[in-house]
Amino acid sequence: MLIGYMRVSKADGSQSTDLQRDALLSAGVEEQNLYEDQASGRKDDRPQLAACIKGMRSGDTLLVWKLDRLGRDLRHLVNTVHDLTERGIGLKVLTGEGAAIDTTTASGKLVFGIFAALAEFERELISERTKAGLASARARGHKGGRPYKMTPAKVRLAMAAMGHKETKVGVLCEELGITRQTLYRHVSPTGELRPDGTKLLKSH
Structure with missing residues (x-):
């Protein structure tokens, strides 16, 4: 209907x-x-x-x-x-x-x-930002705290973003809270899934 x-x-x-x-x-x-x-x-x-x-x-x-x-x-x-x-x-x-x-x-x-991926990603950000200790450490420029982590939502967003030539990888990584190494392990420069990305999506 x-x-x-x-x-x-x-x-x-x-x-x-x-x-x-x-x-x-x-x-x-x-x-x-x-x-x-x-x-x-x-x-x-x-x-x-x-x-x-x-x-x-x-x-x-x-x-x-x-x-x-x-x-x-x-x-x-x-x-x-x-x-x-x-x-x-x-x-x-x-x-x-x-x-x-x-x-x-x-x-x-x-x-x-x-x-849908954006909604999932937003919930992840809210969860992460409630951890005051980690947020404080990042604000001071410290590298401590929770390890960089790739999630299914971040993989899908990275695929969509990397498919556009105007995407700046450094900015994307900052927004997703991951390193370049983590990004490229999961998604190629053209937005294609790599083995780690495929494995992560299949596991959820």
């Missing part, structure tokens, strides 16, 4: 969902399967989005006009996409920067997978 979600930023009627509604209807969503919130981009309370997602089942697809209609910020967006993936629910973005996301296509599934 196709489910459509719309959002406008003001609740005083000064903005209209007409453009979003027309696009969603044209994409095949039936009128009775449209949900609408009137809330600012950063407002936590979105009752219709919550109801929409709660009522969806595995095999359904959520359609939004633009990606920014769905998430109030990057963290909320990533976690929402991750939760949809876990439940077997698809997502299709009709226009804008996120239009590459369409889980009914192979390339769309790849983009969707990267979002």
Whole structure:
């Protein structure tokens, strides 16, 4: 089933969902399967989005006009996409920067997978940053603390990043919290899996 979600930023009627509604209807969503919130981009309370997602089942697809209609910020967006993936629910973005996301296509599934990896990676970062001793040691420039560790989420992100020529390896390693040696043991300079990377993904 196709489910459509719309959002406008003001609740005083000064903005209209007409453009979003027309696009969603044209994409095949039936009128009775449209949900609408009137809330600012950063407002936590979105009752219709919550109801929409709660009522969806595995095999359904959520359609939004633009990606920014769905998430109030990057963290909320990533976690929402991750939760949809876990439940077997698809997502299709009709226009804008996120239009590459369409889980009914192979390339769309790849983009969707990267979002899931980002959510996993974000949780790992939060966990690591709660370790005050390690954070303090790093802030002082010490090399002590937990060994550099590659995880499945980091492998997937590294594969996606290394596939782009503009990626700076040093910056990538810093963001992932690993050394160049660790990176290249798992992923090639062109983003292909190496034996250690394949082994790590298969073990999880």
